[in-house]
Amino acid sequence: RKEVEQDPGPFNVPEGATVAFNCTYSNSASQSFFWYRQDCRKEPKLLMSVYSSGNEDGRFTAQLNRASQYISLLIRDSKLSDSATYLCVLPAAGGTSYGKLTFGQGTILTVHP
């Protein structure tokens, strides 16, 4: 299993829809997880951090399932501006240091009118 694996999509949804994507990971010892957002030809930016079972910020909810080793990102009431690539990120396998973060390949989301 890859360290971090995501469905690349693309997910095409209408405005107002609810969409969710999953990310699976192989390192069962991982304690922290992140979702980054990357707009086309731009740099990634932090969207949410997940340190326990989950996190919620407005329309965005991240949930962690340690038993099945996946995290999910749920977006409610999608906006056109949510169109982006969503990157699942976690500390690299075997790394207890504060160094290396492993990025998933990303899930492409397109929200259309």
Added chain:
Amino acid sequence: GAGVSQSPSNKVTEKGKDVELRCDPISGHTALYWYRQSLGQGLEFLIYFQGNSAPDKSGLPSDRFSAERTGGSVSTLTIQRTQQEDSAVYLCASSARTSGSPGELFFGEGSRLTVL
């Protein structure tokens, strides 16, 4: 501007030439990272600095790649004898955390390298 600054933003070079990419992190950030992103691909880790030392160089693809950081601030990524497969966007990021999870990484806009 308080963000991470990278230069050049675009670099076109001929195969076999050397290139230097520069990263100026956010002031006070002790951790600095280099990643690269090829077209349509995810981010590939290259190297990480804590202060001026590099605890993890495991991602450097070959001995043609090297990086240094001086004064706990600016970092330079050097690629010698460039090859076409080196073409990518090279992203630098910095973080304020010094222990535990690195927390939020702040990325620069990247240096787009094209090797002809």
